[in-house]
Structures are given as C-alpha cells and as structure tokens.
Amino acid sequence: MSDSNIEGNAGSASPAAGEPRHLRRVLIIWAVLSVIVVAIWLAVAQFILPPAASSLDSADNFTFIVLTALAVPVSLFVFVFLGYSLVAFRVSGRPTEDGVPLQPRPSLQIGWLGITSLLCLFLLIWGMIATYQETAVASTGKTLVIQVTAQQWQWTFNYPQYGATSQGAQVIDLPVNRPVEFYVTSKDVLHGFSIRALGVRVDANPGQVTTTPIVTTTQTGSYVVQCVELCGLLHSYMWEAVNVVSADAFNSWIVSQGGHL
Template sequence: MSPTRRTTRRSLARRRLPSLAGVAVLVASASACSSEAADQWSRLAQPEPQTRQGNLMLDLWLGSWVAAFATFVVVFGLIVWSVLFHRRRKNSDQQLPPQVRYNLPIEMLYTLVPLVMVAVFFYFTARDETEIIKVSGTAPVKVKVEGYQWSWRFTTEAQGKTATVAGVPVDLSKQSTTNPQGPQLVLPVGTKVEFALESPDVIHSFWVPAFLFKQDVIPGVHNKFELDTLDKTGVFFGRCAELCGVDHSKMLFSVKLVPQAEFDQYMTTQSAAGGAQ
C-alpha cells in the first residue's frame, strides 16, 4: 500500500472518530433514558417514593390499576362474546335473542360481583389510608409548616434544637431542576418526621410529589401527619397544590434529605445562628 493511501485512510479514520464517539454517547443516553422510562412505566407515571408511606400509596395505586384492567378485560370480553355469538343470524325468523329476565342466578351474579369488588377496594383503601395518616406522636423530628400568601415557613425541632426557614414568592424564571427556588426544608434520612400544618390566611396544600402525599393547610384547622423517610438522599421539589391567589404558582419549596450526621450539623449551625435562615 502506498504512503499516500495510508495517509488518506488515517485522515478518514480521524474524521470519523468524533462521529463514532457521538453515536456511542447517543446510544448510551438512549439506553439510560429507555431504562428510566421503563422504570417510570413500571410505576405507571408516579415518581419514585421517598417515604415508607409513599410505597404504600404506590402499591395501592398499582393494585387499583391491575383490578381496573382485569375488570375491563372481563367486561369487554363479555361484550365481544355477546356480539359474536348472540348476533342475529341471516335468514332467521328470530326477532330477538333468548331473554334472561327473571334468571335468579344471573341476577345474583351481577349484583354480588360489583358489591364484592367495591368491598375489596374499600378494604385496601381504608387500610392504607389509616396507616398513611396515622400520627404516633413519637417522631424525633417535628416540623411546623406554615403556608401563607405566597410562600412557606418551616420550623424544625429535633434534639432540643430549632431551625426556622422562611421564604418569599420565587422568581419562576430562575427555577430549574438543578436550582430549586424557595425555602428548603432539611430532613434526615431513615427517620420518622411529624408535620403540623397551619395557615394564617387562606387554604393552601402542602405537596411533595416524591412523597406521593399531600395535605391541605387550612386556617383554624391543625392538620398533622407523619412520614418515615427512606435511606435515600437528594433534593425534591414541593409546591402548593391548592389555588390560593394571584401568586399561587410562586409558592415553591424544596425538601433536602441528608444523612443523620449532616442533619445534626445543620441543626447545630441553625440553632447557634438563632434558629433562622
């Protein structure tokens, strides 16, 4: 092979290398996105739960969809069966198919089956709802959540120390997935946390999608709930889920789940600074 031909092939290889690298990055990104999309589909578009109660809610959600799909298959299958096998035949003098009025077994069947289905749904919903809204009063971390027009104030108490974080309506132009705006509530992982909700003005709603739970913040009503955080650190977005006024969309906040040691250091620093941020 001549030196000129070798040089030409090396030049082509160098020019193709960035393209091949780009294709490799694209394939890797597509695989990651595909894996993430598949994981989200397995939860039927729900976020990954960050609390024990969130897992209960997700199980109830998935179970409801399975039951609904099974009901759809049975009902639709019966409709198709009726259409195919009980349609009017050609060259037939029969005006109507055989009627089933006053057929006691069939009437009992389509009366009892829906009652059983509703009873099963009610049982699992009541069971999980009771567990989700249960407040034991023994949580080592307590958070007072105050929703006001149009931001939040979080007062955290743990180990005899207090930290308060208050916010103002956020600038939506600066909001991003990597730069959450608004006050940030810091909580430890693997810990039970009690929330007490209050509002001095109108109805708000405390919602963190990653918790798969929200509760209204109502003037004059002291709602409470508990969450058991999982051993997963990260920053998760929160917002008001109740239309509360002109700047409702600016009532954003975030929850940061950190290791216990980091949370202890945070509480010590905030307490020494007077409990305010």
C-alpha cells in the same frame, strides 16, 4: 316485526340453533385481554411510578398498583362488551325490524351483583387497614416536628426542637431514616401541602392545625413540596425543594438557619 314474533323471542331463554353464543365470546375475549393487560401493568408499573422516598409512599405506590390491576378487568369488560356489540350486531343501512329483546337471566344478575359487592368490600377493608397503618405510628422523642405555615404564595417551616425557621428559602432539609411529623396551617386561604415522594398530602386550613401521619424518610435526594389546592394568581409558583440528607448534613443546615443542636 309483529307482536307475536316479539313475544316468541322474549320467551326464548337460549340461543337459536346455529346462533353464536355471544356472551361466551365476550367473556373469553375479556378474560384473555385482562390477563395480558394486567401482566403488562405489573411489569411496567415500577418504571412508571415516581420513586418512593419513604415507607409511607411505598405503601401508596403499592396500593395504586393493586387498585389499577383490579380496575383493568372492570374497564375492559365495558369496552369489550361495547366493541363486540358494535361489530357482531352491526347492520348495513336502516334496520327493518326491532332486535331481539334481552332476556332476564338471574345467574348473570346475581353474579354481577356478587362480584361488584366483593370488589367494594375489598376496597373498604383495604382502605381501613391502610388508614390504620398510617395513623397507628406513635410519636417518639426521635420524631422531628416541623410546623408548616402556608400563605400566598410561600411556605414557612419552623423547627421548634432546634429553634430554626426557614421562610421562602426555596430549599429545606430533612434527615434520612428519621420519623417526621408535620403540623400544617394557613395564614390566609386554603392551601394544599404535598410532598409526593414522601406520601404526604394534607389541606392547610386557615385557623386550624392539621397533622400528617408520621413518615420516615428512607432515601436521600431532592424532592418537591408544593401547594396542590388552587390558592390564587401565583399558585403554580408555590413550591420549594426538599433535600433529604444525612444526619450530619442536616445538623449543619440547622445551624446555618440560626438554630441550635
């Protein structure tokens, strides 16, 4: 293509007569697919996500659903734009001339910047509100305090209010419908303390005590506490069962661990 042709194309701000409006097609395809995929996600999310056993984890699951629903249109736009370009502008054999250069369109640039800025602002506000809600819950006399000590490759759980300790027992108990606060530390290397069903996850740092947000259990059942930071050879075996039980069953378990009521 000659220099004069290139300059002529660069000066054109609208499609030539009879040329399809590619951007409009891309936007229509993207909008339709976004509505369909987001609707499917909202319908099946509750069956895909693990069940929540606390109000904190219920909030985490809801956040995951919302952020995924926001991420779907963004991701789809990239894939639809790429897929449409591969199909609409494909050529057989080696091209004989350069393609028409893209034209600067202030409306597109401003729109793209505005939409992405709004998404980032939404994420910032959502995160700040969620963090405040997690940390605003104050400890009360009813709050169960559990001191958690990690070491290669087991957990030690101390219940100071009851004088009970469980070390390497593979099973610990928590009472249902009672707020719990974990004080987490490590004896040796960095570990990660996590109870997925309760929405609890903090680092266990040597020489430091990290507290978790106060979490209230809402569902009885058996769950898992596990290390989520690579901590050595037997990292994958560093887990125990967590049973959320009734108050009477919890009291019986405390007594069986040598504690007092």
